Amino acid sequence: MAPTLPVEQLDSVPVGRSATVVSVACDRATARRLMELGLLPGTRVDVVRVAPMGCPLELRVRDSALSIRRVEAARVAVQLLPEAAPVRPAVSPSVGHAAR
Amino acid sequence: MSQPRVLLAGNPNAGKTTLFNRLTGSSARVGNYPGVTVECSAGTLRCDDTLSVTLMDLPGTYSLSARSPEERVAVDAMFASGEAAPAAIVVVVDALALTRNLYLALQIMETGLPVIIALNMMDAARDAGLAIDSDLLSAGLGVPVIPISATRREGLPELRAQLARTLHAGGAAGEVPVVRYPGAVEAAVATVTPAIAAFKPDASPQAARALALWALLSLGDDELVAIPSALRDAAASARARAEESATDLDQAVIAARYAFLEEVVESAVTRPSAQRRTFTDKLDALLLHRVSGFVVFATVMYVVFEALFSWSEPMVGVIEGGVVSAQDMVNAALPPGALRELLKDGVIAGVGNVIVFVPQIAMLFLMLGFLEDSGYLARVAFLIDRVMARVGLHGKAFVPLLSGFACAVPAVMATRTIESRRDRIATMLALPLMSCSARLPVYVLVIATIFSGEERVAGVFSPGALVLFTMYLVSTLATLGAAAVLRRTVLKGPRPALVLELPPYRRPEWRTLLRSTWERVRSFLVDAGTIILAISIVLWALLTYPKSEEVHARYEAQRSELASVADESERASRLEQLDAAEAGEQIRKSAAGRVGLAIEPVLQPLGFDWRIGVGIIGAFAAREVFVSTLATVFGISAGDEDATPVREALANASHTDGRKLMTPLAGLSLMLFFVFACQCMSTIAVVKRESGSWKWPMLMFGYMTTLAYVVSLAVYQLGSAFGWGLG
Known part of the structure; x- marks a missing residue:
């Protein structure tokens, strides 16, 4: 059983850190689009950078760079991974693994 | 077969x-x-x-x-x-x-x-x-x-x-992959599958299952048309049942698919032990940086703008020259008469009105294709989305809006890079407010008419330059404001989220770029071009017919008197003056002239008279045509290449009661009218082409014309009330 990490919003994850998605609570169309792009509960997401004007964010999800606005990121709940976590694991943990 | x-x-x-x-x-x-x-x-x-x-x-x-x-x-x-x-x-x-x-x-x-x-x-x-x-x-x-x-x-x-x-092999399908969907999903699929027959009757049992999954994921908050109500109802009841058991069907379906794929991919892929910093990572560090990123951004946008504005200019010149020589050929080959005029001033000029856009369209799409295929266009959206989001637009709307400063026609076509239809239409309908290059001749004419070159404001600024700058500022603010209003009214809807992929940088392929550019040009010529040509001919006819026989007879009499003038060149120049003067009188009798006279009471509160009204009608072909239409109205012969005689005529023109026509206030009102009015049939044609219906261009024409009228009215009336600009 992994230690329970506090849940926070994706937009508060510092640049350069990684997190595991807990839930995607955007409006249905956006949530579906994000999930179909692989941003699912249990997926690892890296916060790569913030646009110079403070919005949107650049994320790395399943080997591709995705950009979403802060409003949407605020509705994605995540658990921050420890800083030492290796950059991009071989395969991002799936839903099943997260429940273990 | x-x-x-x-x-x-x-x-x-x-x-x-x-x-x-x-x-x-x-x-x-x-x-x-x-x-x-x-x-x-x-x-x-x-x-x-x-x-x-x-x-x-x-x-x-x-x-x-x-x-x-x-x-x-x-x-x-x-x-x-x-x-x-x-x-x-x-x-x-x-x-x-x-x-x-x-x-x-x-x-x-x-x-x-x-x-x-x-x-x-x-x-x-x-x-x-x-x-x-x-x-x-x-x-x-x-x-x-x-x-x-x-x-x-x-x-x-x-x-x-x-x-x-x-x-x-006869198209025998392979095994269908076995995705293990949870029980709630299977139950929902079982509910929806029977309704698929009403949607796609030919679907195999396997396809019906896939379509049931598609319907579960797609229906509910959609804008799809022609979905049988049985299917909608089935999908809705399946979703409702899943909700009772606290199952998010979307997530359950998508997660099951990803779980299946992860297993397959894990078995087939070996990743490098250490992650290398890719070329894209390095380039992004530079191009998305808060300082160097904006320097590159500004440079790239400047190049796009410059290309549209100046690099296409020589080609436009060649096309315009070609149109004139074609007209000369017709002039030489045919006897004078209605047919010659139709061919020369209706058809050939109309074709010219269409192909004159080709250099700018080609230039913009080459640039845009390069930016898109290289991956930089997504970065442009990333950098500027914050600003665009304020007015409810997508980051990708930036390049089309900027291109609007050069010409709305290629800019409207450039909105194709925006995925969401609502965002695309909002951008399309707002961007013709950007002050395009065709408005410049109108501004220049009016500014030169109402200001002398020597005046200075605060010692350094010439009033003309200040006014010109103000026009560009007003047009930019109007564009952003219109977009914001459109997104909150007719194009209201859930604000589509920005979900933007930043693809790896790649080298664009010239052949692909040229091919897609040619496709854009071809579709413009075929679809928008035909509309533009048709309206050109109609406009020409309105400005030409009916002709007054009485006026013609009078000028013929004067022409025959000239036969006694001995000096060849003197006679030619007098003949030219007579032609111009006759054209000026004839345009007054034409349909457009009559309309101009009829709407004069509506235009007077803006500070315009019927002559400006005819100019505005003519300018519907293209805004810069305002200058040449005014030349005709004032009876100035076509031989004068520059706008100086028009300027003088306009400066000396007065209302019937003797008041001066072009006061600074009336000039300002006229320029603002051109900032806001949708005086461009080509924009209308291309918006029809890109939006797929007449509804959107009509809405655009309506709101822009109303806005133009109201703004000019307010400026002229308030200005007059406060006693400005009567000098």
Whole structure:
């Protein structure tokens, strides 16, 4: 059983850190689009950078760079991974693994 | 027998267009999907000596799920019946983002149609140290997987051979992948499947199951049309039941698919032990940096702008010269009369009105194609989205809006890069307010009429320059304001989220760029060009007919008197003056002149008279035509190339009661009218073309004209009330 990490919003994850998605609570169309792009509960997401004007964010999800606005990121709940976590694991943990 | 059809599907940026071009060579043709403004390329692909197929390029998409009619094109193409039914589907996947790309492939495989996976970017994957075992991938997915590199032409013969094998096998589908959906999903599928018969009657049991999943994911908050109500009801009740058991069906379906794909990908892919910093990572550090990023951004935008504004100028000159020589030829070849005038001033001038846009359209689409294919356009959206979001627009609206400063016609066409239809239409309807280059001659004429060059404000600024700057500022603010209002009113709806992929930087291919640019130009000439030509001829007729015989007879009499003038050049110049004066009188008698006179009471509160009204009618052909129409109205002969005589005539013109016409206030009112009014038939034609209906251009024309009238009225009336600008 992994230690329970506090849940926070994706937009508060510092640049350069990684997190595991807990839930995607955007409006249905956006949530579906994000999930179909692989941003699912249990997926690892890296916060790569913030646009110079403070919005949107650049994320790395399943080997591709995705950009979403802060409003949407605020509705994605995540658990921050420890800083030492290796950059991009071989395969991002799936839903099943997260429940273990 | 017609050729079997094969569809080409894939994520955006997966290299689909390059592969399509490689496979079909020069046989590709572009058309439209019925009912929607989505383009569709089709070409012939030779699989082997005996088998050729028609390859159809589907729009790039991350998923089959659809909310809008545009997004449904792929599903409809897959389930087309009769001759249009596809024999196989080639799915292009990017080896560098394999799992996400396979999501679309899996959705397509679930339909039971024969699928071949073209595993693209294998060269880049190798460079990144990624080892992909395509046999294992194929075994895990249950469909053939062919590793290729479309840009390096690797693996293409194998892909053709595989396609031939699949088709010769009679299109027998491979095993349908077994995605383990949770019980709640299976129950929902069971509820919806019987209703599929009303939607796609020809669907096999396997396809009906896939369509049931599609309906569960797509229906509910959609804007799809022609969905049978039985299917809608079934999907709604299945969703309601799932909600009772606290199951998010969307998430359950998508997660089950990803779980399946992860297992397959894990077995087939070996990743490098250490992650290298890629070329894209390094370049992004520079191009998305808060200082260097904006320097590059500003430079790139400047180049785009400069290209539209100045680089296309010589070509425009050549076209205009060509039009004049064609008119001269007609003049020489035909006797004077109505036919000659129709050909010369109606048809040839009208064709000129169309092709004069080609250099700017070609220039913009070359630039835009380069930016898009290189991956930089997504970065532009990333950098500027904050500003665009304020007015409810997408980051990708920036380049079209900026292009609007040069010309709305290519700019409207450039809105195609925006995926959401609402965002695209809002951008399209707002951007004609950007002060385009055709407004400049009008500003220049008016400014030169109302200000002398020597005056200075605060010692340094010339009033003309200040006014000109103000016009550009007002137009920019108006554009952003109009977009914000449109997004909150007629185009209201859930603010579509920005979900933007920042694809790896790639070198664009010249052939692809040239081909897509040519397609843009061709579709403009065919679809918008015909409308522009028709309106040109109608406008010409309005400004020319009916002619007054009485006026003509009077001038003929004066012409015959000139026969006594001995000096050849003196006579020629007097004749020219007479021609111009007659044209000036005739235009007053023409339909447009009568309309101008009739609407004078409506224009007077703005500070205009009937002559300005005729100029405004003429300017509907193109704003700069205002200057030449005024020249005709004032009876100035066409031989004068520069606008000086028009300026003088305008400066000396007065209302019937003797008041001066062009006071600074009236000039300001006129310029503001041109800032806001939709005085451009070509913009209307191209918005019709791009939005697919007359409704949007009519709305645009209506709101812009109203805005123009109200603003000019307010400025002129308030100004007069406060006693400004009467001097």
